[in-house]
Amino acid sequence: MSQDSQPRKNSRFHLTVFALIAMLTAVLSVGTPAPAQAEDGTFKLGLVTFLSGGAAGPFGVPARNAAELVIEAINKGTLPAPYNSIGIAGQAIEPIIIDEAGGGTKQVGEYRNLIQRKNVDAVIGYISSGDCMAIAPVVEELETLTVFFDCGTPRIFEDNKYKYLFRTGPTSxxxxxxxxxxxxxxxxxxxxxxxxxxxxxxxxxxxxxxxxxxxxxxxxxxxxxxxxxxxxxxxxxxxxxxxxxxxxxxxxxxxxxxxxxxxxxxxxxxxxxxxxxxxxxxxxxxxxxxxxxxxxxxxxxxRGPFGVYAPKSPLNDWLRKNFMARYGTPPTYPAYKMAQALMGLKAAADKAAATAGKKPTQDEIIAAFTGLEFEGPGGTVKMALGNGHQAVQDxxxxxxxxxxxxxxxxxxxxxxxxxxxxxxxxxxxxxxxxxxxxxxxx
Amino acid sequence: MLKTDNTSRNLCIAFVLLLLVGLILPNWLAFLTTIALAKAMVVVGLVMLMRAGLVSFGQGLYYCLGGYTVGIAGQHLGITDAVGILFVSAFIAGCLAALLGLLLCRYREIFFAMLTLAFSMILYGVLVKTSELGSTDGFNVAKVTLLGWQPSPGQLSLVVYSLACLVAFLTAFFMHRYYQSGMGFAGEAVRENEIRVEYLGVSPQRVVFIKYVLAAMLAAVGGSITAMIAGHVDPEMAYWTTSGEFVFVALLGGTGHVVAAFIGAFLFEVIRTIAFDLAPYTWQMILGTTLLLVIFFLPKGLWSLLKAKKVGGNNV
Known part of the structure; x- marks a missing residue:
């Protein structure tokens, strides 16, 4: 190595070491959330849907759009009855959106990040059945309320019993x-x-x-x-x-x-x-x-009573009108299923809050969610299978x-x-x- | 015989530090580190091939094989001992590699890359068609035990983390020594000039064969650890994008030293997780930009930075 290249190499080295340290600091700072966050009256909700890849266009993005629309309405209290109260059990939703791409192992890692690093109160997500299969055991390990909104494989609740896991969409x-x-x-x-x-x-x-x-x-x-x-x-x-x-x-x-x-x-x-x-x-x-x-x-x-098949109801009219107004296309079934998951969560939390008379604990929400019957934009949803954790619909x-x-x-x-x-x-x-x-x- | 040099000493220190840090690491970071260590195992094998001038685009084959070995052993045969399974999956991968290696050791450059890719895509295709193993959805892996002891779900990640540290340490330690050995240098000689290697009385095909089998065993161990910590396997592990990711990590870290693969793998996971966090819509662009920057400014990977410092330090 020639002598004259040394100073340049060295300064480059220092620069990179600096960059690495900055990056690690960034990881650790995102890694240590302020402990007060969970109690400041917001409900942190992880949302996982495809934002890239082949399933993003037909499924992931319509679902993301529906989530934006419905969360905004829940936070303002502008959804039709019975969802016209503000927030989830009174708490405004703070969404954290994650891309579902990358495969099962990657998603297990990101799910852990959501729960343990971001301290979310609940997660709604997952379109791919493979991802759902990979996430399900981790849900029980980390003991955080999780709602699958779209994936179709019946194996999830047929092979195992879950306490913290729900699916508001019917199976394939x-x-x-x-x-x-x-x-x-x-x-x-x-x-x-x-x-x-x-x-x-x-x-x-x-x-x-x-x-x-x-x-x-x-x-x-x-x-x-x-x-x-x-x-x-x-x-x-x-x-x-x-x-x-x-x-x-x-x-x-x-x-x-x-x-x-x-x-x-x-x-x-x-x-x-x-x-x-x-x-x-x-x-x-x-x-x-x-x-x-x-x-x-x-x-x-x-894939259910969605889209053109959704029976006429104030909730359905609201979703069609507002989705059309904001995104220029009618909502397709992934949008309905996402809206349905958010409404199911709200219904369970509001019911638990009414019973408890105060902000409900996670266990109280789970108890209320189990076997719940609630109205979605596609009509009545019954959490009938998998010990009251898996939805069925017409x-x-x-x-x-x-x-x-x-x-x-x-x-x-x-x-x-x-x-x-x-x-x-x-x-x-x-x-x-x-x-x-x-x-x-x- | 085992005379210690700086690297061996530093590796021992790093191993002990990693084990101690494991006790205080938050669960998500321990998970990320374990995945990084597991992938680094695959990359170490890949780097060994790269030093011999061969790029395998099919390490996913053995990575997936290792993962499915853990899955099938636990779910269908009732074998859950973590250490035992590691040996079994390394053995199975070694046998398959010995078979495929007979053909592959005759090919170089793009032909080698394409053939390895083809073999891993065959496994992918077979797994997709096997509905008993869950087709594309894959299946969940039974929780592993350690020498008859069943760790609770909370302890499990620490157990797998420690196991990954141990395996990674042993791999790094012996690989480092291997690189210093005649066989290790033979790889670079094959890359530079095969005819001269033959004149020296060494068979280049044999050199490549042995390296291919070793790399396969390392990849299988990496896949097994991934399956143990993630708790799920699917055919995506054998898909060419997974193999491409290993090549990405190898380029990121560089081929200069065995530790480079570990640094590369860890940084890759960290960058990706930050990218997911900061830019859910454009995280691929962040990864791509990183790779471009590394190729433009550090063609020998991140390791060249550390090397630059060493040389600089000695001269100044």
């Missing part, structure tokens, strides 16, 4: 059991079915539930082809060819977001869904964007129609929660396999 079982019932209701002579689902947990589970339900309800139905292209594939030329060749009356798909829109467009170009009825369990998010491309009679689902399906130049759903059918969800203590897989017993459909 409901989507596919109801889809099977709906398909058979509108076409009792159904002979054949094909499926195209993404090659990952949600896609495989959705297809297994749909197929199982059809086999239980009408064993004579023939299954033609099962396509599993990889997630975010974007091009479905080969799959569309195969589906056209097999000529099944109904094509089931749990595609969501960009993949769903891609399949609709590529299928439309070749008339796939004109000849065969498509069932898109997550199709509602694309209903207005693809108004001219979705074939007449295509069956669209919204489910709707309908057929798309654009005859009058206005996208609408026709032949809408409602399936009561008990009709499309297993009884408490029975796993979805067993329930479907053993003949969907104890289902009360009207």
């Amino acid at each position: 079982t409901m989507d596919n059991v109801a889809a099977a019932r709906y398909v058979l209701d509108i076409n009792p002579d159904l002979k054949s079915v094909s499926g195209i689902n993404q090659n990952y947990s949600f896609g495989k589970d959705s297809w297994a539930d749909f197929k199982g339900s059809i086999q239980t309800l009408k064993p004579s139905v023939e299954f033609k082809t099962e396509q599993f292209p990889k997630i975010y594939a974007g091009q479905y030329g080969a799959e569309v060819s195969s589906l056209m060749l097999e000529k099944a009356e109904v094509i089931h798909s749990s595609f969501w977001g960009g993949d769903m829109e891609g399949l609709v467009l590529q299928g439309a170009a070749r008339g796939l869904f004109d000849d065969f009825t498509g069932v898109f369990t997550c199709g509602e998010t694309g209903m207005f964007r693809l108004a001219d491309q979705i074939a007449e009679g295509t069956i669209l689902g919204a 489910m709707y399906y309908g057929q798309y129609s654009n005859k009058n130049g206005k996208p609408t759903m026709t032949n809408v059918k409602r399936y009561p929660a008990d009709c499309v969800n297993p009884p408490d203590g029975v796993t979805s897989t067993e329930w479907i396999k053993n003949g969907l017993k104890q289902a009360s459909c009207k």
